[in-house]
Amino acid sequence: MSVLGPLALHHAGIETKLASPKQRAIFAALLLSSGRKLSTGKLVEALWGDDPPRTASETVRTHVYLLRKALKTTGISLLRTPDRAYALSVDDDVVDLEEFRQCVARAQAERVSGHPKKAASLYDAGLRLWRGEPLAGIPGPFADSRRRSLAESRLAAHSALLRCRMALGAHQEVAADLFELTAENPLDEGLRELLMTCLYRSNRQADALAVFRETRELLREQLGVEPSPGLCLTQQRILDRDETLLWPEENEAAPSAEGPATRPARTGFSPPQPAQLPKAPVVTGRVGTISRLVGAVREGVAVLVLEGMPGVGKTTLALHCAHRLAPGFPDGQLFLDLGGPGSSGPPMSVMEALKRLLISVGVPAAALPAEADERASLFRSLLAGRRYLVLLENARDTEQIRMLLPGAASSVVLVTSRVRATGLVVTHNVRRIMLAEFTSAEARAFLAERLAGRGRPAVRPVLDAIADHCGRLPLALAVVAAQAGDGTERPLAAVARGLDDTHGSLDAFRIGRDAATDLRGAFAGSYEALSGRAAQLFRLFAGFRGIEVTLADVAGRLGMSFVRTDAVVQELKEASLLAEGTPGRYRMHPLLCDYAAELAGRERRSPRDRGRSTGRAERCR
Structure with a gap:
């Protein structure tokens, strides 16, 4: 079955033709959705x-x-699921796209291991599977989007193949290929940097510098920008007659018996292979969400933002998925806590974040550009054509995320954030995944896994009672489970009664002075970032515990117009402190309502604290 060109279906040597363009479009959408079912609405889209x-x-x-x-x-089944969606039953190994991906993954592994000749052969085998424009002639926005994504994957593989050939010394042949590739992709600075290096190694210094001048004029004329720091650095190394530029960079291929036996010390960047992911956590439930996230990466989505309220388990789920995906990113895995709401430290500036990411991929501290946009450009240049997995934890806002995104789809970025990334959907076509509290079944399974056994039977009504007291919030459930399993071996009914006795208080959801297990502290980080009006509305929701309210309800209690009330409600929504279950109706999580009640009570008791709290919230606006 072929998608790397015009769609073609072969079974037992016989080709099956799909006469209708829309049939081909539907088939392509189902085939390239990584086994996920698609509703009629999704197919319409x-x-x-x-x-x-x-x-x-x-x-x-x-x-x-x-x-x-x-x-x-054809041996392919088109299934209709009970919820009236559709899915294809087809083996991955009969699709040429999957064969291409396997060739590239094996080639990357050989390249990292220092075997450029073997890697080049595998890259070449993968590229030979292409028969022209992918999904040629298939209409619709889905096909258009996948065509762009697949073309980027092909270009990345071709670029990696040429780097391997350069490591083997075939500079003149590679230069000819690069002239053709840069003509097809005139604004790709990574290809032009590679061409300059190749020409320099072919004793064509003047031609290499001419490529830089042509690139600078093209960028100024078409985009109004200057060449990237990486391109400028290559130009300067050529002007300085840097001998180390004559030898393969470690991002082309590691030293091996297939390459030179020795080489001089280099002054250029030497990308390591970072493996920065913290330990993989244990995950209970979330099967559907994990499948959606991993499936999105495998279908070519390059940026995913995992959103949700404090304590809902974003970090745990992101780390689990990152470890599951890590083998597909042999160039390395990067991890960075951006210090958003709820972090123990101050928010990380974009300059500092880019500094840490660049140093992680091999840039010496002395070579870091002075401006944020230059650092972002260098980061994009260094990741182009390589496969990194980047996990950005606890993002503060969309602008912070935007500056840290690679330019090519060969790398994937997972982001966790309490702040909704709606703007990035418009500007960068990211995929947002909203994470809610556990379902009743997930919460019950979570507790049973941690509390049952050792003489304590997992009685369903008792587990449900504990889960309800915790609002089915993963952090609250984890804290209660840890306290109940501290060696006292209290019966589960006693655990439930203890939560019932402290109903309305968050004291039960903390372990000593450990900030990581303090639910009240997790909520406070988001609350303190609100504007004064939004903080006032948050406290007001103490009176709405367990019920949905309309905008009219809220406006009446605040004594404000609909327009101003809507703006404040949206601020709480964007901070993941308020959910809109059905259009126009809003609900706050019960434990957030308990926190709001604590704050409201504190406000009534201490007018001085009220002024200080409002002032702090105004400063954070």
Whole structure:
């Protein structure tokens, strides 16, 4: 089965043709969705985007029926799930895209191990699978998006192949290929930097510098920007007749018996292979969310933001998925805590974040650019054509995230944030995944795994009672489970009664002075970042515990207009402190309401504290 060119289906040597373009589009969407089921609505979106015709759903159902008939002789099943969605039953190893990915992964492993000749052979085998433009002739926004993503993957593999050939000394042949590639991708500075290096190694210094001048004029004319720091550094090394530029960089291939036996010390960047992910945590439940996140990465999504309220388990889930995905990113895994709301330290500046990321990928501290945009450009240049997994923990806002994103889709970024990244969906086409509290079944399984046994039977009603007291919030459940399992071996019914006795207080959800297990402290980090009006509304929700309210309810209690009230409500939503269950109706998590009640009580008791709290919130606005 082929998607690396015009769509083609072969079974037992016989080709099955899908006559209708829309049938091909539906088949491609299902095939490239990593086994996920797609609803009729999702297929409508794949074919027409945001502007479907009135009869779109009926048209999709008709084409699905005809597609199912066409696939009967191919060994491929088009299944309809109980919730009226569709999925393909097909083995990955019969799809040329999966074969290409396996070739690239094996090539990257050989490249990292210092075997450029073997790596080049594998890259070449993968690239030979391509038969032209991927998904050629298939209409719709989904196909357009995947075409761009697949083209980037092909270019990254071609670039890596040329680096391996350069490591083997084939500079003149590589230069000819690079001239052709740069003509097809004139604004790709990574390719032009590679071409300059290749020409310099071919004793064509004047031609290499001419490439730099041409690139600078092109960037100024078309984008109004200067060349990237990486390109400028290569130009300066050529002007300085830097001999180390004549030898393969470690990002082309590590030293091996296939390359030179010795080489002089270098002054250029020497990318390490970072493995910075903290220890993989134990995850209970979240099966559907994990499948969505891992599936999105495998289908080519380059940036995913995991959002949710404090204590909902974003970090645990992100780390679990990052460790699961790590083998597919042989160039390394980067981890950075950005110090957003709830962190123990101050927020990390973009300059400091870029400094740490650049040093992690081999840039000497003395070579760091002085400006944030220059550091961001250098970071994008160094990650281009390489496969890194970057986990950015606890982002403060979308602007902080935006500056830390690689430019190429070869690397993947996972972000956790309490602040919603809606703006990045517009500017960078990121995938947002909202994380809610556990379902009843997940909370019960979580508690049973940690509390049952050793003479304490897992009685379902008791587990449900404990889970309800914890609002099914993972951090609260984990704290209670840790306290109940500290060696006292209290019966689970006693654990539930203890929570019932402290109902309305967050004292039960902390372990000593450990900030990482203090639910009140986790909530405080988000509250203290609110504006004065939003902080006032947050405290007001103490009276709305367990119920949904409308904008009219809130406006009446605040004594403000609908417009101003809506702006304040949206601020709480953006901070993941308020959920909109159904359109126009809002709900706050019960434990957040308990925290709001504590704050409201404190406000009533101490007018001086009220002024100080409001002032702090205003300063954070």
